[in-house]
Amino acid sequence: MMTTAIALQRLKGAVLRDDLDDRYIDFLNEAIRHIATRHSFLQMKTAAAVTIHSGYRSVTLPALFKEFQNGRYPAVAALPAGDESGSGDSGSGDEESQPIPVYSRQEIRAPSPVVPSNPHLTFFQENGIWTLKYPSERRSIFR
Amino acid sequence: MDTNDSDEFGSGSGEGDASTPLLEEYPDLILEKAMAIAFQSIGDPLWQDHDKQFEELLPDAIQHDISRSMPMAAPEKE
Numbered sequence: 001m002m003t004t005a006i007a008l009q010r011l012k013g014a015v016l017r018d019d020l021d022d023r024y025i026d027f028l029n030e031a032i033r034h035i036a037t038r039h040s041f042l043q044m045k046t047a048a049a050v051t052i053h054s055g056y057r058s059v060t061l062p063a064l065f066k067e068f069q070n071g072r073y074p075a076v077a078a079l080p081a082g083d084e085s086g087s088g089d090s091g092s093g094d095e096e097s098q099p100i101p102v103y104s105r106q107e108i109r110a111p112s113p114v115v116p117s118n119p120h121l122t123f124f125q126e127n128g129i130w131t132l133k134y135p136s137e138r139r140s141i142f143r
Numbered sequence: 144m145d146t147n148d149s150d151e152f153g154s155g156s157g158e159g160d161a162s163t164p165l166l167e168e169y170p171d172l173i174l175e176k177a178m179a180i181a182f183q184s185i186g187d188p189l190w191q192d193h194d195k196q197f198e199e200l201l202p203d204a205i206q207h208d209i210s211r212s213m214p215m216a217a218p219e220k221e
Contacts, residue, residue: 002170004163010174015181024181031176032165039205042212043164 004028040066052121052134061123061130068123073099075121075132102132172200 004025011024020027036044044066052059068074077100105124107114116122123132166173175197182190 002166004166007166007170007174007177011177011181014174014178015185017181017185020181020185023184024177027177027181027184028173030180031173032163034176034180035165035169035173035201038201039208041165041168041204041208043168 036066045069050132052132057135058131058133061132063129065130068102072101072103075100075102077119079119169204172197172204175200 007028008024011028012021015024035041048062050059050061076097078095078097080095100119100121101117102121102123103114103116105122108116108122119134121132121134123130125131175193179190179193179197182188182193
């Protein structure tokens with residue numbers, strides 16, 4: 001099994017520069033980050049449940065988030081029964097779960113933008129933090 | 144959900160015996176890129192050789208990953 005210690009030993013043995021001893025771990029990390037941007041490997045996949053509670057419009061995604069799985073519908077909305085638009089105006093008081101599409105902010109703001117269906121969620125990164133957001137005031141709960 | 148750099152080693156953890164799934168699965172790929180980055184940082188032209196080697200290894204690693212992620216066919220009913 002390739003451990004971190006063995007990987008560092010091999011890296012040091014190839015580069016042969018003692019003055020870089022403090023930086024080899026950074027080189028290894030940078031290599032892993034680069035590879036992770038080139039392809040989403042199975043080893044990178046994980047599951048995490050996030051919820052936008054009633055009364056809130058957004059939730060911060062886990063720090064290591066890269067992209068959603070499950071295609072366009074990684075989220076489930078608890079909408080008032082009969083409220084297909086997500087307006088929250090059915091009035092019956094019952095809720096039903098339904099898959100809801102998620103779009104990246106880049107998709108919606110692209111020169112040839114994707115026109116999202118409603119209801120939907122958007123996700124974006126600002127200052128290194130990924131956020132999942134419901135774009136308007138609604139009463140729905142997302143899990 | 145995918146995580147971008149879930150395999151990243153924390154500060155100081157590199158001296159231990161920890162490993163990570165990506166490093167275990169693709170050690171040569173990661174080391175080639177790390178060597179390319181290291182040599183490039185000191186202006187050694189060897190970085191190009193290691194980067195070329197990395198680029199040659201990457202498609203195989205991706206193909207291997209895609210093959211593994213393909214669902215197995217359901218057994219045929221008798």
